[in-house]
Amino acid sequence: MGATGKDLELVNVTKRYGETVAVDAINHHFAPGTYACLLGPSGCGKSSTLRMIAGHETVSDGSIVLGGTDVSHLPPAKRGTAMMFQSYALFPHLSVAENVAFSLKMKGVDRPDRLKRAGEMLELVDLSRLADRFPDQLSGGQQQRVALARALITRPQVLLLDEPLSALDPFLRIRMRSELKKLQRELGISFIHVTHGQDEALALADEIVVMNNAVIEQAGSARDVFNAPRTAFVARFLGGHNVIALPEGKVAVRSDAVRMTDEGAGRMPAQITAVEYQGTHVNVTAAVAGEQEVTALLPDALYFAQPRHPGEPVGLTWENDQQHPLQA
Numbered sequence: 001m002g003a004t005g006k007d008l009e010l011v012n013v014t015k016r017y018g019e020t021v022a023v024d025a026i027n028h029h030f031a032p033g034t035y036a037c038l039l040g041p042s043g044c045g046k047s048s049t050l051r052m053i054a055g056h057e058t059v060s061d062g063s064i065v066l067g068g069t070d071v072s073h074l075p076p077a078k079r080g081t082a083m084m085f086q087s088y089a090l091f092p093h094l095s096v097a098e099n100v101a102f103s104l105k106m107k108g109v110d111r112p113d114r115l116k117r118a119g120e121m122l123e124l125v126d127l128s129r130l131a132d133r134f135p136d137q138l139s140g141g142q143q144q145r146v147a148l149a150r151a152l153i154t155r156p157q158v159l160l161l162d163e164p165l166s167a168l169d170p171f172l173r174i175r176m177r178s179e180l181k182k183l184q185r186e187l188g189i190s191f192i193h194v195t196h197g198q199d200e201a202l203a204l205a206d207e208i209v210v211m212n213n214a215v216i217e218q219a220g221s222a223r224d225v226f227n228a229p230r231t232a233f234v235a236r237f238l239g240g241h242n243v244i245a246l247p248e249g250k251v252a253v254r255s256d257a258v259r260m261t262d263e264g265a266g267r268m269p270a271q272i273t274a275v276e277y278q279g280t281h282v283n284v285t286a287a288v289a290g291e292q293e294v295t296a297l298l299p300d301a302l303y304f305a306q307p308r309h310p311g312e313p314v315g316l317t318w319e320n321d322q323q324h325p326l327q328a
């Protein structure tokens, strides 16, 4: 479709709403053709960041640079970005094809031309056969694909998606997320996808940018961030980790790296507080010194080879390289 990826740079980007600092001087470089997820809890500033990139919100300070051009003060349609909103907001009185072609109509592209391009976009999202339907004759997943086609028809270099899967049921959400990923690969442009779901971010992202309290807490490949969270917040937010206070400081240890044996030297003494069967795994929680709890996620065969029960004393171990020091 002629679009090529460009890199996107956020330079000291700040958003203030009155007294509230929603985004506090963040810096980040998004490489071309990256699937990036902005991940963080409600209110951390991720939507504000996305809206500033899109131009739907002004920057209070700093700049947004796309392919070497400062686009901070350009209107949304002139930036080379396009946004897909949380609510797809399709026009109910327009057909699928007309919805997709809408922005071209606004640009004065003549009807045959815009319907031809809308047709290409609908093919891309596999909806050609529904071009003449109206939005209320579509499923949630189909409406979402129309919204995608509508955003992509402007040939953006960066597609911005604000919680694009949140309105879908869990089954459809998983299917649509693999379609989003496939589409991003095919187009070769960057997608920046805001989510508060860590599963979604891990499943989709080449790069995860974790935000907390208006700043970027950690960014990196999904695997690097998951394997080596830098702060207790990131470890807890991504899940699957224990945050343990040791005499040398706080560390993160993945639950699936913790093993449970008899008490003994070099093992952390603990007492089992709960055992939860989860099918492929068994989740065993144990209390350790200092009123802390540590969770071990054990493969079911390993657990059932020597089942242990609440109240029993155990020794916890993990490999040294599975223990990541956390910044205070």
Ligand SMILES: Nc1ncnc2c1ncn2[C@@H]1O[C@H](COP(=O)(O)OP(=O)(O)OP(=O)(O)O)[C@@H](O)[C@H]1O
Residues within 6 Å of the ligand: 017, 020, 021, 022, 040, 041, 042, 043, 044, 045, 046, 047, 048, 049, 196
């Ligand atoms: N238009 C606004 N006016 C005033 N404050 C705002 C406005 N929009 C957002 N905020 C505040 O800025 C902070 C960041 O909001 P933002 O919507 O960017 O967070 P978020 O991480 O996207 O949250 P959510 O996941 O709930 O959408 C919050 O404290 C929010 O209350």
